[in-house]
Amino acid sequence: MEELTKKQRAILDYMKAHVAEHTYWPSIRDIQAKFRFASTNAVFGHLQALERKGVLQRIPGAARAYKIVPEVLSDTSETVIRYEGPGDDAIAFESVKFAGSIAAGFPDYTESSGVLDAMQVPISASSRRRAPEAFALRVRGDSMIDADINDGDTVIIEPGSPKHGDIVAALIDGETTLKRLIKQGSKVYLKAENQNYPDLIPTTSLTIQGIAKSVMKRI
Amino acid sequence: MEELTKKQRAILDYMKAHVAEHTYWPSIRDIQAKFRFASTNAVFGHLQALERKGVLQRIPGAARAYKIVPEVLSDTSETVIRYEGPGDDAIAFESVKFAGSIAAGFPDYTESSGVLDAMQVPISASSRRRAPEAFALRVRGDSMIDADINDGDTVIIEPGSPKHGDIVAALIDGETTLKRLIKQGSKVYLKAENQNYPDLIPTTSLTIQGIAKSVMKRI
DNA sequence: CTTGACAGTGAACAAGTTTTCATAGAACAT
DNA sequence: ATGTTCTATGAAAACTTGTTCACTGTCAAG
Numbered sequence: 001m002e003e004l005t006k007k008q009r010a011i012l013d014y015m016k017a018h019v020a021e022h023t024y025w026p027s028i029r030d031i032q033a034k035f036r037f038a039s040t041n042a043v044f045g046h047l048q049a050l051e052r053k054g055v056l057q058r059i060p061g062a063a064r065a066y067k068i069v070p071e072v073l074s075d076t077s078e079t080v081i082r083y084e085g086p087g088d089d090a091i092a093f094e095s096v097k098f099a100g101s102i103a104a105g106f107p108d109y110t111e112s113s114g115v116l117d118a119m120q121v122p123i124s125a126s127s128r129r130r131a132p133e134a135f136a137l138r139v140r141g142d143s144m145i146d147a148d149i150n151d152g153d154t155v156i157i158e159p160g161s162p163k164h165g166d167i168v169a170a171l172i173d174g175e176t177t178l179k180r181l182i183k184q185g186s187k188v189y190l191k192a193e194n195q196n197y198p199d200l201i202p203t204t205s206l207t208i209q210g211i212a213k214s215v216m217k218r219i
Numbered sequence: 220m221e222e223l224t225k226k227q228r229a230i231l232d233y234m235k236a237h238v239a240e241h242t243y244w245p246s247i248r249d250i251q252a253k254f255r256f257a258s259t260n261a262v263f264g265h266l267q268a269l270e271r272k273g274v275l276q277r278i279p280g281a282a283r284a285y286k287i288v289p290e291v292l293s294d295t296s297e298t299v300i301r302y303e304g305p306g307d308d309a310i311a312f313e314s315v316k317f318a319g320s321i322a323a324g325f326p327d328y329t330e331s332s333g334v335l336d337a338m339q340v341p342i343s344a345s346s347r348r349r350a351p352e353a354f355a356l357r358v359r360g361d362s363m364i365d366a367d368i369n370d371g372d373t374v375i376i377e378p379g380s381p382k383h384g385d386i387v388a389a390l391i392d393g394e395t396t397l398k399r400l401i402k403q404g405s406k407v408y409l410k411a412e413n414q415n416y417p418d419l420i421p422t423t424s425l426t427i428q429g430i431a432k433s434v435m436k437r438i
Numbered sequence: 439c440t441t442g443a444c445a446g447t448g449a450a451c452a453a454g455t456t457t458t459c460a461t462a463g464a465a466c467a468t
Numbered sequence: 469a470t471g472t473t474c475t476a477t478g479a480a481a482a483c484t485t486g487t488t489c490a491c492t493g494t495c496a497a498g
Contacts, residue, residue: 005474024284025243027455039477044457049474063282063455063484065243147438148367167438216435217367219374219386226445246485258447263487265445282454282485 004053011035011046012055016068017207025064139215144178146193153217157210167212178212223272230254230265231274235287244283356388356397358434363397365412372436376429386431397431 004012014034018026026034031043050056059065139153147167149155155169155178162168164183170190179190179200190200223231233253237245245253250262269275278284358372366386368374374397376388383402389409398409398419409419 007475019242022278022284023238023244023286024278024281027281028457029455037476039479040456041458041478042476045475058456059241059243061456061483062243062246064284065241067242148436212438214435214437216433218433219366219368219431224444247487248485256446258449259486260448260488261446266486268444277486280454280486 004050004055007035008046008049008053011043012050013207015056015066025066027064139178143192143194143197144180146195147180149178149193149212149215150217153215155212156214156216158213160211162208162211169209169212170207181208223269223274226254227265227268227272230262231269234275234285244285246283358397362411362413362416363399365414366399368397368412368431368434369436372434374431375433375435377432378429381427381430388428388431389426400427 011031014031015026018030028040028043028047031037032040035043037043047056047058051058055068057067059067139149139151139155142151144150144167149167157169162181164181166181167178168181168190169178170181177190177200179192182189182191182199192199230250233250234245237243237249247259247262247266250256251259254262256262266275266277270277274287276286278286356374356376358368358374359370361370363369363386368386374386374388381387381400383400385400386397387400387409388397389400396409396419398411401408401410401418411418
C-alpha cells in the first residue's frame with residue numbers, strides 16, 4: 001500500500017469523522033471549505049489519489065457516495081476496532097451502521113458488505129442508561145488487555161466529553177483505535193493498557209468518537 | 220408519534236438498508252427505481268411525510284443527506300426480540316428482556332419473572348442470531364469470579380441444551396443461580412467458579428433455564 | 439354530492455455536485 | 469538543465485439530484 005501524504009491523510013480523516021457525525025458523506029465542496037482550498041479540483045485530485053492508493057472507493061457520478069477500503073494493519077498492529085455494523089462480514093449491522101455504522105450510521109442497521117469504520121450506529125434507545133447515539137464496536141488486537149478488554153470483545157461506545165482516564169474510541173492517523181485518554185496539561189495522547197504498546201501521540205489530528213462505557217464478552 | 224403508512228415504512232426501511240449496505244444514502248431516484256414509481260415526486264411526497272412524522276430528517280439542499288431519528292420502542296411492547304425482516308429491514312440490535320438479577324453467590328430467589336427492563340445487545344455478542352427467548356440477568360454475588368463474572372455484571376442467557384462445562388442459569392431447590400454445569404457420568408451438579416463456594420448438588424430437581432452466552436460489564 | 443386527505447403521474451426547473459480542461463509553481467530525482 | 473510528480477488555481481462543462489407545478493385518481497368522512 002502506497003503511503004498517504006499528510007494532506008490526504010487529513011482529508012480521509014475528515015471524511016470519516018464527517019460520516020461519523022452526520023451519517024452522510026461530505027461533498028467535495030464541504031471538504032474544500034474545510035481545508036480552505038480555492039478550487040474544488042484540489043479536493044478532486046486528492047480524492048483521486050486516495051482512490052488510486054486504494055483506501056477510498058468512489059461511486060462514479062453519485063453525490064456524497066463513497067466506500068472505505070479497510071486499511072491494512074502494519075505488523076505492529078495496534079488494537080483497531082471495527083464498527084459493529086458496517087463491517088466486512090462478521091456481524092450483522094452497521095454501522096453504523098453505521099454503524100456502520102451508517103450504518104451506519106444510524107439506528108438499526110445490520111449486515112453490510114461495505115466497510116465503514118467511521119460510521120455511528122446508534123442503538124435504538126430503550127434503555128435509560130444508554131444514550132441514543134451509542135454504538136457498538138468489535139475489538140481487534142490486544143492493546144487493552146490490562147483493562148480486561150480483549151480481542152473479540154464488543155464495546156459499547158457513547159458520545160460525550162471524555163475525561164482524563166476514560167477509555168475512548170479515537171480516530172488517530174486514519175485508524176480508529178481503542179485506548180485510554182491521557183490529558184496532561186496541554187498535552188493529550190492515547191495510552192494502551194498493555195506494556196508492549198507505546199503511547200500514541202497524535203501527529204495530525206485526534207478525533208474522539210466516544211467513550212467506552214461497557215464491554216461485552218463472549219463466554 | 221404519528222403512524223407510518225405501509226409504503227412509508229417500506230421506504231424508510233429501504234433507506235436504512237441502503238445505508239447499511241453502501242454506507243451512503245440513496246438518491247430519490249434510487250428509491251423511485253426500487254419501488255417502481257413513475258415519478259420522483261411520489262418519493263418526494265413520502266419523504267416529506269416521513270419528515271413531518273418525525274422519523275427522518277432531511278438536510279436541505281444536500282444530496283443523499285439525511286439523519287434518522289432513533290425510533291423509540293414502545294413501553295407496551297411485549298416483543299422481546301426484534302428480528303430483521305426478510306430482506307426489507309435490517310436491525311443490528313435486538314432487545315432482550317431484563318429478568319431481574321441472579322445470584323452468583325449463595326442461591327437467592329429471583330425477583331419472580333417480572334421483567335424489569337429491556338436492554339439492547341448487539342447480535343454479535345453471542346451468536347449470529349440469538350434465540351428468541353434470550354434474556355438478560357444482572358449478576359449478584361461473587362461465586363463466579365474465577366470465570367470473570369462479577370457482581371453487577373449482566374449476563375445474556377439463551378435457552379438450549381447445556382453441555383458439560385457450560386455456565387448456566389439454573390433453578391435448584393427453588394432458587395435461581397448462575398453456576399458452571401458439571402456432568403460426570405450419571406451425576407450432574409453445579410460448580411461455583413470460586414474456591415470459597417461449595418458445589419451445589421441438586422437434592423430434588425435441577426432445572427436449567429438457559430446457558431450464559433455472554434457477559435456485559437460496565438467499564 | 440362534496441370535501442379533503444392521500445397517493446401518484448409527467449414534465450420541467452434550479453441547485454448541488456462531480457468531472458474535465460487548461461495552466462503553473464515547488465520539490466525532487468535524473 | 470530537464471522531466472516528473474505532487475499540489476494547487478480558475479473556470480467551465482456535464483451530470484446528478486432535489487424541488488416545484490399542474491393535473492388525475494382513490495377513498496372515506498361529512
